[in-house]
Amino acid sequence: MANSRSGDKLLDRMVRILESFTAEEPRLTVAEIAARAQLPAATAYRLVDDLAGQGFVVREGGAVRLGMRLWELANRASATRDLRQLALPYLEDLNQLLRQHTQLSVLHEDEVLILERLSRPGAAVNQAHVAGRLPVHQTSMGMVLLAFAPAHVQSGYLSRHERAVADLHGDFRRTLAEIRHRGWATFDGFLDDTTTGAAAPVLDRAGHAVAALGVVIPRGSDALPAVSMALMTAARGVSRDLQARGD
């Protein structure tokens, strides 16, 4: 048991080190890593050495960054690889037809996790990053993922975020029912007040959302009906391809 516990602690420290790196700060000194991971400097140095030995991090001059080995391991057998590969041609279609940012996301740990994002120069502002997270009940992708989630996922989310949801939405279950009826969701930009998001669900055979396709457009655009129709059309294409593969 002692062995298991110390192993668990070590893994936890390793994860805290890997979590120190972000999209905004992909390069860190070991001192910065130690501070963020809340580790003594000597421990951080030793663990960074161990991680570097596995190619999980690499040293670049005085800095450390995540290594290709970690990326390779995480991507080659990723649960989302097939979904991403299936969805990519549809994301490209939307990106070209609508001339706006398009993205693919899933519901993960009560947040929206961005799996893919195609950007357009000159398109509306979009804060989403690949592998970044967005809140569920403040984004169109989150709302559509939740509206088409199994009942127990909806109930779980509502119980954990009851107050925040009530402040923003009033009758949240009714809002979700409306989204299910309409087939798509829209939400004014949560990080940027000049944009509006729209999203449609990718559905499995049971009719539950496995992912969402989303587009960000300028707020007040009269293109919203056309955008939502394109999104639903593309999302049905991805759903059909996914279901044909037996997922």
Next chain:
Amino acid sequence: MANSRSGDKLLDRMVRILESFTAEEPRLTVAEIAARAQLPAATAYRLVDDLAGQGFVVREGGAVRLGMRLWELANRASATRDLRQLALPYLEDLNQLLRQHTQLSVLHEDEVLILERLSRPGAAVNQAHVAGRLPVHQTSMGMVLLAFAPAHVQSGYLSRHERAVADLHGDFRRTLAEIRHRGWATFDGFLDDTTTGAAAPVLDRAGHAVAALGVVIPRGSDALPAVSMALMTAARGVSRDLQARGD
């Protein structure tokens, strides 16, 4: 020191477990993991539990697969994220104009690591997977990456693969010089004898390859000159964007 050594061993075991999963077999039982990672079953069970606690793996029925958490950590601060985002519009252009598979790769540990791949229904056979690896001196992407690599990288590769390279290429340094002069490389399909690859380098300010753009076409196609011109044009676009960002 004992602490460091046991930590290193544990990390090594964790990595062997994560390495058990492949594109072809993304779902494994713990017994299969134990066999592939060469661990006693009890150890494999305990470490899989630890990894599941961190979201690095998830249980699905009786099977285990890689978790979203690993994907998220590896992608959000990945060294290749910017490169991939910059190159994606160009890959799409090539994919649409040439109507063939297009891919983005880097040289990594004496192999070609595929960062991105856009496929076309009905295009030539292409065995490459995202996060998959291909050999260097048997693929067009590998040849162009090596031809435009710094001198010490070339020498290192040649010294480690001297015999294999000589068997296949004869005067390899001359072949590399010709590729540098021409600006692109072509190589008959290494995994499939009905295809030919073509590739052009993405260059940094020093003129060294940081990545390669590649296309797979049917062998003997008379489109090769046009394909190579499109590749070089797209690769220059990516290089310019990359250099403009100061990378």
